[in-house]
Amino acid sequence: MKRSPGRTGNDREWRSFQKRMWRSLSRRQSFKRGCKLLGFLLVFSIVCVSLLYAAKGNHRSSPSSLSASPLQNSALAKVFQPPLNGSLPHFEKIVEGKYIEERASYRFVYTVDPALQACVNEVFRNYRPSFSAFVAMEPKTGKILALAEYARENPNYPGIWQRATYPAASIFKLITAAGALEKGVLDYDSSVSFRGNQYRLGPQKLAASYKRARRTNFDDALGKSNNVVFGRVASKLLGSQTLRQYSEAFGFNHPILFDFPLDMSKAFIPEGSYELARCGAGLGEVTLNPLHAAMIASSIANCGIMMRPYLIAEIDNKNGETLYQAQAEMLAQPIAGKTAQDLSRMMQRTVEDGTASKIFHRYGKNLLKKVSICGKTGSLSGDNPPGQYDWFIGFAPAEDPQIAFAAMIINQERWKIKGAFVAQKALKEFFREKSN
Numbered sequence: 001m002k003r004s005p006g007r008t009g010n011d012r013e014w015r016s017f018q019k020r021m022w023r024s025l026s027r028r029q030s031f032k033r034g035c036k037l038l039g040f041l042l043v044f045s046i047v048c049v050s051l052l053y054a055a056k057g058n059h060r061s062s063p064s065s066l067s068a069s070p071l072q073n074s075a076l077a078k079v080f081q082p083p084l085n086g087s088l089p090h091f092e093k094i095v096e097g098k099y100i101e102e103r104a105s106y107r108f109v110y111t112v113d114p115a116l117q118a119c120v121n122e123v124f125r126n127y128r129p130s131f132s133a134f135v136a137m138e139p140k141t142g143k144i145l146a147l148a149e150y151a152r153e154n155p156n157y158p159g160i161w162q163r164a165t166y167p168a169a170s171i172f173k174l175i176t177a178a179g180a181l182e183k184g185v186l187d188y189d190s191s192v193s194f195r196g197n198q199y200r201l202g203p204q205k206l207a208a209s210y211k212r213a214r215r216t217n218f219d220d221a222l223g224k225s226n227n228v229v230f231g232r233v234a235s236k237l238l239g240s241q242t243l244r245q246y247s248e249a250f251g252f253n254h255p256i257l258f259d260f261p262l263d264m265s266k267a268f269i270p271e272g273s274y275e276l277a278r279c280g281a282g283l284g285e286v287t288l289n290p291l292h293a294a295m296i297a298s299s300i301a302n303c304g305i306m307m308r309p310y311l312i313a314e315i316d317n318k319n320g321e322t323l324y325q326a327q328a329e330m331l332a333q334p335i336a337g338k339t340a341q342d343l344s345r346m347m348q349r350t351v352e353d354g355t356a357s358k359i360f361h362r363y364g365k366n367l368l369k370k371v372s373i374c375g376k377t378g379s380l381s382g383d384n385p386p387g388q389y390d391w392f393i394g395f396a397p398a399e400d401p402q403i404a405f406a407a408m409i410i411n412q413e414r415w416k417i418k419g420a421f422v423a424q425k426a427l428k429e430f431f432r433e434k435s436n
Contacts, residue, residue: 088158088162088260089110089311091110091114091147097114098313099117105318106318107315107316108314110312111144111310111311111312111313112144112146112147112311116429117146117147117148119425119426119429120425120426123425124148124150124422128416129409129416130153130387130410130413130416131152131157131387131410132148132422133149133150133290133406133407133408134290134407134408134423134426135147135148135161136403136404136405137295137309137403137404138298138403139298139307139403139404141307142298142308142329143310143313143326143328144291144309145430147291149161161290162260162261163289164264164287164292165263166287166408167286167382168287168378169378169380170225170281170376170377170378170380171282171293171296171376171393172247172280172282172284173230173376173378174296174300174343175267176233176246176280178300178334178335178343179238179245179246180233180237181335181339181343182246182335182336182339183237183242185233185237186233187342188219188342188345190217191217191218192215192216192232193214194216195213195214198214198224198229200227200228201227201277205228205231206231206236206273206277222347222350223346223348223349223353223355225354225378227281228281231281233280234280235276235277235280238280240276243279244269247269248267250306251265251292251331252286253265253266253267256289256295256309257308258291258309260311262291264289265287265288265289266287267284267285267286269284282378283380288391291406293391293393294309294393294404294405295307297393297404298404299332299335300340300347301401302404304333304334304335304336304337304340305330306334307331308328308330312324313326314326344374344398347374348372348373348398350375350376351373351374351375355377356377356392359420360424363421363425364424364427364428367424367428367431371396372398373397373398373427374394374395374396375392375393376391376393376394377390377420378392385410385412386412387411387412388411389408390408390418391409391419392422393405393419396431402430407420407423409422
């Protein structure tokens with residue numbers, strides 16, 4: 001008998017092989033003999049799958065292709081996880097500098113940094129935005145460093161960081177920029193043109209060429225969140241297929257592997273030229289989960305490699321025996337390292353002289369003198385919950401990222417604070433030895 005293609009890991013050839021075998025058996029053999037052989041194949045398949053799962057613990061997944069789900073090919077090993085009963089993690093008890101939580105007869109040790117968590121919680125309590133969330137993680141490992149949320153009317157409102165009903169706004173410009181850089185249609189400092197107000201995007205501004213065009217560089221367009229430039233890049237240079245390809249590569253429309261349930265970020269990529277332009281500029285039908293936003297920033301910080309986020313560092317039983325210990329694991333590589341490096345350069349413009357520069361230069365001068373920060377702002381109105389949404393995601397330091405983060409603020413009635421303000425407070429705490 002020929003060696004089964006399934007033994008080589010080629011699922012498509014294996015399924016084709018099974019179909020051909022079934023047709024052959026149907027023609028030449030009796031139903032009884034066919035059933036026996038099919039049963040043998042089923043047992044054989046189960047054994048192969050079992051062996052594959054057993055090998056996963058020592059196997060590092062290779063970067064997934066952009067044509068497939070970046071989260072689909074993860075080599076996430078089977079881990080011990082006692083039932084969580086649908087409840088959220090609680091960060092209340094600190095032992096030896098770590099948050100721990102007792103659940104039934106198990107002891108959960110969390111990765112969250114108590115000092116960083118307390119700092120962000122204090123900012124939320126002092127400024128009292130309608131809703132807010134802040135997520136920070138270690139880019140090289142995926143370890144969650146902060147997971148804070150706040151609701152002014154109901155301090156116990158659960159799971160703000162779990163939801164994905166929030167408009168991604170101009171954070172999605174990072175996906176558009178990644179596609180343009182990766183495909184080679186633009187460099188990070190390429191000259192690009194636009195007409196009129198850079199924030200007002202209309203169908204007439206998508207023309208291939210026009211008189212009185214204004215010119216800027218691609219990095220400046222990201223730093224100042226130029227809607228017209230990014231609308232034209234999406235509709236004229238990328239197209240819907242490429243934009244869809246990179247949105248999925250970064251994890252949109254795919255579930256995220258995490259220790260607790262997360263809503264899925266969704267990106268609807270339209271076909272029409274103007275609708276596609278709006279999407280590429282961050283004005284389309286795209287929703288984003290805060291933890292996923294931190295993962296996007298983290299993957300850019302980590303040379304284009306997206307790590308699996310994890311909150312549970314360890315689980316012990318009542319006898320103190322360790323039943324589970326987390327390990328760093330790669331999920332995907334949506335972009336090449338060179339693309340990530342160029343995106344990082346572009347994101348520095350946001351803080352240096354772009355849409356977040358006023359906040360950082362006003363409140364974080366000492367921080368900026370010692371720590372280089374990459375970021376991207378996003379603001380848009382939304383209705384679930386209703387309000388004005390303000391994002392700031394990024395990482396620092398630019399040359400050797402140690403923290404990636406996402407701050408999301410929902411203001412109702414009037415502005416309380418912005419995401420960049422929360423982020424600079426958190427970064428001061430995280431880099432307190434450098435910023436003092």
